Amino acid sequence: MILKKLELKNFRNYDNLELNFDKKINIFIGNNAQGKTNILESIYVLALTKSHRTNKDTYLIKQNSLFTKVIGSVEENSKSTNYEILINTEGKRVSINSNPLKKVSEYLSRINAIMFCPDDLEIIKGTPLNRRSFFNVEISGLSNNYVKYLSDYNKILKTRNEYLKTTEKVDFDYFNIITDKLIMLNIQIYKERRDFVNKINKYIKTIYKDISGKEDIVVKYDSFIDNEENDKYLYFQLQNKYEGSFNNELYQKVTLLGVHKDDFSIFIDGVKINNYGSQGQHRISILCLKLAEIEIYKNEYKKEPILLLDDIFSELDRIKKVNIINYIKNDLQVFITSTDLDNIDKKIVKDADIFTIKEGKVTRGD
Ligand SMILES: Nc1ncnc2c1ncn2[C@@H]1O[C@H](COP(=O)(O)OP(=O)(O)OP(=O)(O)O)[C@@H](O)[C@H]1O
Numbered sequence: 001m002i003l004k005k006l007e008l009k010n011f012r013n014y015d016n017l018e019l020n021f022d023k024k025i026n027i028f029i030g031n032n033a034q035g036k037t038n039i040l041e042s043i044y045v046l047a048l049t050k051s052h053r054t055n056k057d058t059y060l061i062k063q064n065s066l067f068t069k070v071i072g073s074v075e076e077n078s079k080s081t082n083y084e085i086l087i088n089t090e091g092k093r094v095s096i097n098s099n100p101l102k103k104v105s106e107y108l109s110r111i112n113a114i115m116f117c118p119d120d121l122e123i124i125k126g127t128p129l130n131r132r133s134f135f136n137v138e139i140s141g142l143s144n145n146y147v148k149y150l151s152d153y154n155k156i157l158k159t160r161n162e163y164l165k166t167t168e169k170v171d172f173d174y175f176n177i178i179t180d181k182l183i184m185l186n187i188q189i190y191k192e193r194r195d196f197v198n199k200i201n202k203y204i205k206t207i208y209k210d211i212s213g214k215e216d217i218v219v220k221y222d223s224f225i226d227n228e229e230n231d232k233y234l235y236f237q238l239q240n241k242y243e244g245s246f247n248n249e250l251y252q253k254v255t256l257l258g259v260h261k262d263d264f265s266i267f268i269d270g271v272k273i274n275n276y277g278s279q280g281q282h283r284i285s286i287l288c289l290k291l292a293e294i295e296i297y298k299n300e301y302k303k304e305p306i307l308l309l310d311d312i313f314s315e316l317d318r319i320k321k322v323n324i325i326n327y328i329k330n331d332l333q334v335f336i337t338s339t340d341l342d343n344i345d346k347k348i349v350k351d352a353d354i355f356t357i358k359e360g361k362v363t364r365g366d
């Protein structure tokens with residue numbers, strides 16, 4: 001998958017920007033606060049319809065403008081597709097090849113992009129909420145079904161919570177129907193998350209070994225659901241769990257069980273690094289996690305994701321840098337930002353197109 005052309009209108013600090021990409025490796029160089037991350041962010045928005053660094057879409061609109069537009073032309077299997085996202089204060093509209101789509105969810109899972117950025121550390125050091133959003137974003141990129149399950153789950157959960165909060169006398173015919181729906185969606189989401197973590201574990205050991213020389217790393221999925229292969233058993237298990245917690249839920253007036261409380265953790269040499277790891281271990285494990293995702297895209301889905309590497313080279317020592325690049329260089333299109341070309345391996349720079357950014361203006365060359 002190759003992004004051939006990117007057009008921005010009123011996006012962050014850009015008025016009108018049009019960039020064509022001819023090479024696989026593209027490097028954006030510039031001082032702080034010039035607009036390097038903004039470009040990677042716009043590519044991320046093109047893929048996922050939302051930013052990796054804010055939940056407020058309107059922040060993406062250039063100050064004093066009424067809307068922003070991100071347009072991209074993506075080539076896959078020698079077929080070119082045009083994607084467009086328009087954001088204004090009323091919401092967002094998406095279209096593919098000039099055909100507007102009714103729902104944003106129909107747009108998702110088509111452009112595959114993986115972002116590496118300094119904020120990723122939150123996936124390890126942050127709250128379970130940070131980790132769940134990682135799950136949600138990454139699995140949504142792989143599975144359009146997941147997008148639907150998640151949106152249905154959130155709706156049912158809201159209805160169930162409303163009901164628990166406002167009802168004096170529970171109508172069990174009705175309540176059991178909503179609980180049943182919630183159970184079915186719990187199972188779907190659980191299975192997608194479990195399979196995703198299993199796939200990550202299939203690749204992460206080898207990657208960690210390539211980078212650090214050791215291989216004892218494992219990702220653990222923590223859910224209230226006990227693993228069972230059979231859907232029927234999963235269903236009975238959840239029925240029991242919800243029955244068991246019903247009195248408590250009635251008392252606390254809220255749904256106490258569900259995949260909206262899931263979490264996951266990373267263990268290196270048997271130690272849970274979320275609480276105990278060093279800075280270096282946090283960084284490396286996040287990188288390995290993301291590199292494992294690339295392997296999933298390539299091997300399990302036969303897709304080549306676009307990689308967005310925001311400012312990740314200044315923080316890693318040289319050996320790890322080289323190893324990481326060897327991983328990444330296998331044919332994937334990469335967008336890299338850095339304040340200084342010296343931070344990036346010469347072998348990479350040699351094969352790259354360089355763009356220099358100054359105050360929201362981009363020029364080719366360094
Ligand atoms: N909605 C907006 N309208 C106008 N300007 C904006 C908007 N949002 C962000 N900016 C400007 O964009 C600039 C930041 O751009 P960006 O985050 O891409 O910088 P950067 O080049 O990645 O810097 P660093 O090297 O520090 O990471 C800031 O000057 C900020 O004021």
Ligand SMILES: [Mg+2]
Binds near residue numbers: 036037310311
């Ligand atoms: Mg930046």
